[in-house]
Each structure stands twice: as C-alpha cells, then as structure tokens.
Amino acid sequence: MVFITRREHFSSSHKLDNPDFSPEKNYEVFGKCNNFHGHNYYIEVTLTGEPDKDSGYLMDLKILKKILLEEIVDKVDHKFLNEVEMFKGIIPTTEHMTEVFWNILKPRIESESPIAKLYSIKLYETEKNWVEYRG
Amino acid sequence: MVFITRREHFSSSHKLDNPDFSPEKNYEVFGKCNNFHGHNYYIEVTLTGEPDKDSGYLMDLKILKKILLEEIVDKVDHKFLNEVEMFKGIIPTTEHMTEVFWNILKPRIESESPIAKLYSIKLYETEKNWVEYRG
Amino acid sequence: MVFITRREHFSSSHKLDNPDFSPEKNYEVFGKCNNFHGHNYYIEVTLTGEPDKDSGYLMDLKILKKILLEEIVDKVDHKFLNEVEMFKGIIPTTEHMTEVFWNILKPRIESESPIAKLYSIKLYETEKNWVEYRG
Amino acid sequence: MVFITRREHFSSSHKLDNPDFSPEKNYEVFGKCNNFHGHNYYIEVTLTGEPDKDSGYLMDLKILKKILLEEIVDKVDHKFLNEVEMFKGIIPTTEHMTEVFWNILKPRIESESPIAKLYSIKLYETEKNWVEYRG
Amino acid sequence: MVFITRREHFSSSHKLDNPDFSPEKNYEVFGKCNNFHGHNYYIEVTLTGEPDKDSGYLMDLKILKKILLEEIVDKVDHKFLNEVEMFKGIIPTTEHMTEVFWNILKPRIESESPIAKLYSIKLYETEKNWVEYRG
Amino acid sequence: MVFITRREHFSSSHKLDNPDFSPEKNYEVFGKCNNFHGHNYYIEVTLTGEPDKDSGYLMDLKILKKILLEEIVDKVDHKFLNEVEMFKGIIPTTEHMTEVFWNILKPRIESESPIAKLYSIKLYETEKNWVEYRG
Numbered sequence: 001m002v003f004i005t006r007r008e009h010f011s012s013s014h015k016l017d018n019p020d021f022s023p024e025k026n027y028e029v030f031g032k033c034n035n036f037h038g039h040n041y042y043i044e045v046t047l048t049g050e051p052d053k054d055s056g057y058l059m060d061l062k063i064l065k066k067i068l069l070e071e072i073v074d075k076v077d078h079k080f081l082n083e084v085e086m087f088k089g090i091i092p093t094t095e096h097m098t099e100v101f102w103n104i105l106k107p108r109i110e111s112e113s114p115i116a117k118l119y120s121i122k123l124y125e126t127e128k129n130w131v132e133y134r135g
Numbered sequence: 136m137v138f139i140t141r142r143e144h145f146s147s148s149h150k151l152d153n154p155d156f157s158p159e160k161n162y163e164v165f166g167k168c169n170n171f172h173g174h175n176y177y178i179e180v181t182l183t184g185e186p187d188k189d190s191g192y193l194m195d196l197k198i199l200k201k202i203l204l205e206e207i208v209d210k211v212d213h214k215f216l217n218e219v220e221m222f223k224g225i226i227p228t229t230e231h232m233t234e235v236f237w238n239i240l241k242p243r244i245e246s247e248s249p250i251a252k253l254y255s256i257k258l259y260e261t262e263k264n265w266v267e268y269r270g
Numbered sequence: 271m272v273f274i275t276r277r278e279h280f281s282s283s284h285k286l287d288n289p290d291f292s293p294e295k296n297y298e299v300f301g302k303c304n305n306f307h308g309h310n311y312y313i314e315v316t317l318t319g320e321p322d323k324d325s326g327y328l329m330d331l332k333i334l335k336k337i338l339l340e341e342i343v344d345k346v347d348h349k350f351l352n353e354v355e356m357f358k359g360i361i362p363t364t365e366h367m368t369e370v371f372w373n374i375l376k377p378r379i380e381s382e383s384p385i386a387k388l389y390s391i392k393l394y395e396t397e398k399n400w401v402e403y404r405g
Numbered sequence: 406m407v408f409i410t411r412r413e414h415f416s417s418s419h420k421l422d423n424p425d426f427s428p429e430k431n432y433e434v435f436g437k438c439n440n441f442h443g444h445n446y447y448i449e450v451t452l453t454g455e456p457d458k459d460s461g462y463l464m465d466l467k468i469l470k471k472i473l474l475e476e477i478v479d480k481v482d483h484k485f486l487n488e489v490e491m492f493k494g495i496i497p498t499t500e501h502m503t504e505v506f507w508n509i510l511k512p513r514i515e516s517e518s519p520i521a522k523l524y525s526i527k528l529y530e531t532e533k534n535w536v537e538y539r540g
Numbered sequence: 541m542v543f544i545t546r547r548e549h550f551s552s553s554h555k556l557d558n559p560d561f562s563p564e565k566n567y568e569v570f571g572k573c574n575n576f577h578g579h580n581y582y583i584e585v586t587l588t589g590e591p592d593k594d595s596g597y598l599m600d601l602k603i604l605k606k607i608l609l610e611e612i613v614d615k616v617d618h619k620f621l622n623e624v625e626m627f628k629g630i631i632p633t634t635e636h637m638t639e640v641f642w643n644i645l646k647p648r649i650e651s652e653s654p655i656a657k658l659y660s661i662k663l664y665e666t667e668k669n670w671v672e673y674r675g
Numbered sequence: 676m677v678f679i680t681r682r683e684h685f686s687s688s689h690k691l692d693n694p695d696f697s698p699e700k701n702y703e704v705f706g707k708c709n710n711f712h713g714h715n716y717y718i719e720v721t722l723t724g725e726p727d728k729d730s731g732y733l734m735d736l737k738i739l740k741k742i743l744l745e746e747i748v749d750k751v752d753h754k755f756l757n758e759v760e761m762f763k764g765i766i767p768t769t770e771h772m773t774e775v776f777w778n779i780l781k782p783r784i785e786s787e788s789p790i791a792k793l794y795s796i797k798l799y800e801t802e803k804n805w806v807e808y809r810g
Contacts, residue, residue, distance in 0.1 A: 013283035093191035133292005148688035173713005326768035418553035443578005
C-alpha cells in the first residue's frame with residue numbers, strides 16, 4: 001500500500017470565539033487566541049491506494065496540487081477565516097479546519113481518481129502545533 | 136478522529152552504558168555513544184479523540200505545552216540524563232526515553248482531559264535519527 | 271569580530287493599507303495583502319563585538335531572549351499589528367517592521383551591555399519572503 | 406511498540422517515460438517530468454519491534470545507516486536512475502522507488518536483526534511531494 | 541539600509557564536465573559529479589535600498605517572484621542544465637550558476653525599480669552545500 | 676566575488692564554568708549552562724575568492740568536507756568539549772568555539788588552495804542561538 005502526500009501553504013487571520021459565550025468566557029476558554037491574529041498554515045494531504053500500472057502514479061501530484069489550490073488555498077489564502085464561506089457557523093480551530101477541508105476534498109479527489117482514497121489531512125498552525133484528521 | 140501534536144525542545148547530555156557490561160563490551164555495543172556527549176532533543180506528543188463541541192478543541196495546546204514543560208522539559212533540559220531521577224536504572228537510549236515519557240505523561244494527560252487519549256510520543260535525537268512509542 | 275544571533279517567533283494579523291490612497295489604489299498597490307490576513311513571523315536579532323574575557327559571552331543569549339520577549343514579542347504576538355502602539359501611523363510592511371524593531375531594540379540592548387552593538391534585524395514573513403535591516 | 410527511523414540523502418537524475426507509450430502520450434501523462442531532470446531525495450526507513458533488554462536498542466542506528474548506504478545510497482547517489490540496475494524495466498516514479506527499496510531492504514534488515522521488522526519507507530522527492538510504502 | 545529576499549525552487553539535472561579535459565581528467569577533477577545526476581535547487585535573491593515612502597515596500601515581493609519565475613525558474617526547472625541556453629559553453633557548477641543568474645537578473649531588476657539594487661544571489665545545491673555571489 | 680559554504684554536524688556535551696569563579700559566581704553567570712548538558716551543533720564554513728577557470732570551482736566542496744571532518748568533527752563529535760585538547764584552558768562558549776575553529780581551519784584551508792580564503796565560521800548551538808566569527 002502506498003501513501004502519497006502534497007504540501008501547500010496559505011497565510012490567513014482568524015479569531016477563536018464562540019458566539020454563545022460571553023466575552024469573559026471566550027477569553028477564559030481561548031486566551032490570546034480570542035484576539036485577531038494570524039498564521040502561515042501548511043496543509044499536507046495524503047492519499048492511499050495501489051499505483052496505476054501504466055504510469056506508476058497513484059495520482060499525479062500536479063493534479064493533487066491543482067485540486068488543493070482550487071478547493072482550499074484560493075479560498076483561504078490572505079483571508080479572515082471567520083468570514084470565509086466554508087467556516088460559516090464554525091469556530092476555526094485547527095481541529096475544525098481539518099474536518100472542513102476533509103469534507104470538501106474527499107468527494108473532489110475521489111471523483112478525479114478511481115484508485116486514490118483520501119487518507120489524512122494534516123494542518124500546521126505553527127512549527128510546534130499541528131492537527132491531523134483521518135475521517 | 137483527530138490527532139493533535141505539540142512539539143517541545145530540550146538540550147541534555149548522556150552516555151550509553153550498561154553497568155552489567157565490561158568497559159570493552161560497552162564500547163563494542165555502544166561505540167562512540169558510550170562517550171559522554173549530548174543532543175538537542177525534540178519531543179512531539181500526539182493526543183487523539185473527538186474535539187469538544189463548544190470550544191472546537193481536543194485539548195488547548197497551551198495546556199499540553201504546560202504539561203510537557205512541567206513533566207518533561209523542566210526535569211531533563213540542561214541535565215545529564217543518566218543522573219535524572221526518571222532514568223534511574225535505565226540506559227537512556229531514545230527507545231527507553233520515549234517509554235519513560237509515555238508512562239509519565241499518560242496519567243497526567245488523561246487526568247487533565249476526559250476526551251483526549253495519549254496516542255504517540257516521538258523523540259528526535261538528531262535530524263536523522265528518531266523514535267516513536269505508541270504504548 | 272563575533273556576531274551572535276537569537277531567533278524568536280510571534281503570530282500576528284495585519285493588513286497593508288495607506289490611508290492616503292483610495293480603496294482602488296490600495297488594492298492596486300497591495301493586492302491580496304490589502305486583505306486582513308496573518309503570519310507566523312520569525313525575528314532574528316544579531317549583535318556584534320568582542321566577547322567578555324571572563325565569561326566568554328558577547329551577551330548571554332538568555333538576556334537577549336528576555337529583551338526580545340519584553341520589547342517585541344509580548345507586544346505583537348497574537349495581535350492585529352495595525353492597532354499596535356509601535357506601528358501608529360506606519361504601514362506594517364516587513365520593511366517598516368524591521369526599522370521599528372531596530373529603533374526599539376538598539377537603545378535597550380546597548381544600555382544592557384557595554385560591549386555588544388546591534389548589527390542586524392531579520393524578519394521572516396514566510397519561508398520564502400524576508401527582510402533584513404542594518405541601521 | 407517502538408518505531409525507529411533513520412534518514413539518509415542522495416542526489417539523482419531521472420526521466421519519467423513509459424516505453425510502451427508514444428512520445429506524445431508520454432508528454433501528456435508525465436508533462437515536464439518526461440524531461441531529464443533531478444532531485445535531492447531524502448529516504449526515511451522505519452523499523453518496529455520491542456527493544457533489546459541489554460542494550461535498550463531496537464537496532465543500533467549506526468547499523469541501519471550502514472545498511473542504507475550499502476544497499477541504496479551507494480547505488481543511486483549521483484546516478485541516472487533510469488539506468489540503475491534495480492530499476493531495470495521500472496518507471497522510476499517515487500511510488501515505484503519506495504517499493505523497489507522495500508524489496509531490497511526487507512530481507513537485509515531482517516537477516517541483520519532477530520527483533521526488528523521493516524515498517525515503512527518514506528521518500529521525499531521535494532519538500533512538497535513525498536511517498537510512503539508500508540508493504 | 542534594508543535588504544529584502546525572495547526564495548524560489550527548481551529541480552534540474554546536470555553533469556560537471558570540461559570538454560577540454562580527457563574523460564580521465566574529468567573524473568579526477570569532478571568525481572561522482574561527472575555523472576549525470578540532479579538536485580532540488582533553492583535560489584535566494586536579495587535586493588537592497590531605501591523603501592518607497594508611500595507603499596513601505598523596497599519592491600513588492602510578488603513582483604520579485606514574477607521576475608524570478610520568468611527569468612530563471614521557467615528556463616531551468618525540470619531541465620538538463622548543460623543544454624539550457626544560458627549555460628552554453630559554461631560548466632554548470634553552483635559558482636558559475638550564481639554568476640549567470642546575476643548577469644540575467646541585474647538589468648531586469650534595475651529596469652523594474654528605480655530604488656532597488658541587486659545585492660546577492662544565493663544558490664543551495666543541497667542542504668549542506670551552497671554558494672553566494674555578490675557581483 | 677563568490678562565497679561557498681559547507682555545513683557539517685556534531686553532537687557533544689559541555690559545561691560552562693570559569694575555574695577562577697566560585698561555584699556561586701559560576702551559577703550566577705552561566706545559570707543552567709553551568710550544568711553538564713549537550714547539543715547537536717551545526718557548523719557552516721564559508722570561503723571566498725574567484726573560482727578556478729578550468730573547473731568552475733572555488734574549492735571542491737568534497738575537499739572542504741574532508742577538511743572539516745578531519746580537523747573538527749572527528750575531534751569533537753560525541754565528546755565532552757571541556758576535555759578536548761583544542762579547548763584546553765578555554766571556556767567552550769559558542770563564541771570561543773568559533774574562534775578556536777577559525778584558528779585551526781584558516782592555515783589548513785589556505786594551504787590546500789591558492790585561491791580560497793576563509794571568510795566566516797557559523798556555529799548553531801540550537802535552532803534559536805548561533806554565533807558567527809569572521810576573523
């Protein structure tokens with residue numbers, strides 16, 4: 001079994017805030033992450049399956065790059081995440097972001113390829129903090 | 136299922152030496168690692184579970200950072216590992232270190248959180264050598 | 271001559287916008303950087319001089335770390351840079367940020383040490399874009 | 406259960422080309438990868454098992470390094486992969502390379518050690534593209 | 541004085557060979573670099589000057605990126621360097637490559653900007669080997 | 676003018692301690708660095724000059740690698756620096772280490788090459804702390 005990964009980058013701002021909480025409760029739960037701040041995010045998308053016999057590819061990584069740019073990077077890069085359509089009603093923690101990305105990427109990837117399955121989405125918020133989602 | 140990771144750093148010295156071996160046998164088994172030397176270690180701790188509905192966090196990574204500093208980094212940073220309490224009677228190979236850290240972190244993490252389980256401890260001795268322990 | 275460097279990190283949001291420009295002109299000049307977005311910034315501060323004979327240090331890097339945290343990181347980390355006091359009336363491009371940091375750090379460093387001079391401030395906005403200021 | 410990893414490096418050239426395809430079809434399938442080009446590859450080999458009681462090692466990483474240099478790096482570094490013996494009749498995509506390396510390393514590692522099993526081979530073609538093979 | 545840097549990447553193959561040398565002499569001088577092999581190159585281009593008062597930019601790094609892609613990356617990425625026009629009659633050592641890039645970039649950059657001067661070109665052949673050219 | 680750099684690695688232990696100080700004074704000056712601890716050091720050696728016309732090299736980096744291994748790495752890797760001959764009577768701060776390395780490397784490099792001059796020695800103690808010496 002083979003696992004192939006493509007890494008992309010985007011820079012966004014966000015603020016962690018639950019509208020059902022009071023300001024005090026938001027500050028207690030989220031601390032300084034309740035302020036407007038931002039990150040350079042790195043996303044790593046991993047597919048799994050058996051490579052195609054003729055090309056030796058599970059999926060051409062240029063295609064996976066194109067999918068990631070169209071579905072994710074173009075929509076979140078240099079944006080305020082709390083106002084991006086895909087996060088409507090969702091607190092953009094790294095945990096939630098990986099799940100939202102999974103739900104967008106899974107049908108697109110599997111419609112592009114009969115052999116590749118989405119295996120994991122890893123999202124680095126900083127060099128010291130990251131989250132992986134496996135469905 | 137979500138996996139969250141926090142990375143921390145410490146700088147320590149150690150020496151690989153089995154007191155049941157003769158000096159010759161120690162040198163034969165451990166080579167130059169039998170000398171008194173040191174490393175910049177990087178530890179990555181991964182938890183798994185379902186994020187909390189209200190905060191969107193599996194565990195606030197500021198809390199995981201605090202646990203790592205209190206339980207591990209403050210006890211081993213700028214120390215001679217062979218003389219640190221947690222390694223009493225244990226040869227501080229990277230394999231053993233991950234297991235010792237697991238036994239310390241598992242109860243502490245699980246007492247701090249009803250939803251997060253310890254999944255893995257990864258320890259980098261150099262950029263080219265590392266060990267992961269999964270219980 | 272010796273040059274010593276300390277690296278620190280902060281995560282902030284900003285928006286490039288000149289209040290003397292029309293919205294159209296701002297978008298033409300700054301493009302997507304005119305949107306509210308954010309970065310993980312890395313700052314590297316370099317001092318130069320001859321090390322002290324007794325300690326072998328030009329400056330203890332724990333002191334340089336303390337200065338950086340107090341003067342810079344604590345004031346900009348998890349903040350919206352356009353509203354931070356030190357950037358009042360200043361467009362927070364990476365070029366301007368290094369100059370503002372230089373003007374804050376130079377007197378503080380030189381009052382802490384009779385032997386170390388500030389040599390350079392380097393600021394990484396992303397892994398592919400950075401700016402250095404040398405006074 | 407413990408997982409130990411060793412990372413090594415080699416620089417090679419290759420060209421993705423299926424001799425059963427016409428030149429047009431090759432260019433359509435492989436794009437610019439159909440040209441002669443090259444990479445700095447990073448290989449990470451992971452073994453799993455229970456460490457030896459006396460040494461605290463699953464396998465001395467100096468031995469794993471020696472195996473990697475002899476079996477892989479010495480044969481592919483500064484070579485044109487399409488002409489290297491181990492890739493005879495095989496298109497050297499990253500997917501195929503990990504499988505070829507697995508088939509070479511598995512018997513060698515398991516003949517060197519009664520306790521370590523080969524778990525995974527990860528091969529980085531660039532910082533943004535990589536493949537893992539787990540048998 | 542401000543120094544701004546943009547980093548880009550390309551993957552190419554090459555072979556170090558002086559046509560005036562015998563094959564034996566080429567092997568003696570260049571060793572395994574006389575074989576057809578390849579690298580992931582990283583190029584860092586640094587400009588210097590005083591930032592523009594209105595924009596706060598020395599040069600918008602999106603423009604410097606565009607110049608680098610058009611003048612360098614598009615011409616060498618996924619190519620065999622010995623056959624690329626700009627290296628006609630030149631052995632593509634890292635030293636020579638930086639000088640060729642300097643001669644191409646200097647007039648283009650200085651015709652795009654009245655305030656930015658080319659200061660340095662740094663080219664990484666591997667993580668352990670690199671060359672800088674300063675004119 | 677061209678600048679070429681080679682990077683190498685070693686892992687050592689040390690302790691910062693001035694024998695003319697009392698234990699209290701040593702702890703006051705050096706803090707936790709007064710304990711036995713260790714690091715993964717990275718050394719970067721930069722030479723400058725005009726490349727040779729026939730080879731296109733300032734110095735073959737395989738030769739610079741060999742010099743670094745023989746003169747530095749083999750003598751300090753997996754050693755206790757305070758007891759290494761080259762540091763006799765010298766407190767092994769990063770500042771002092773770069774100066775000691777300079778004094779060893781300068782004559783050796785310049786006797787190996789008529790065209791390359793030693794320009795700088797950079798030594799990373801951690802990812803956040805480093806020192807450069809330029810003679």
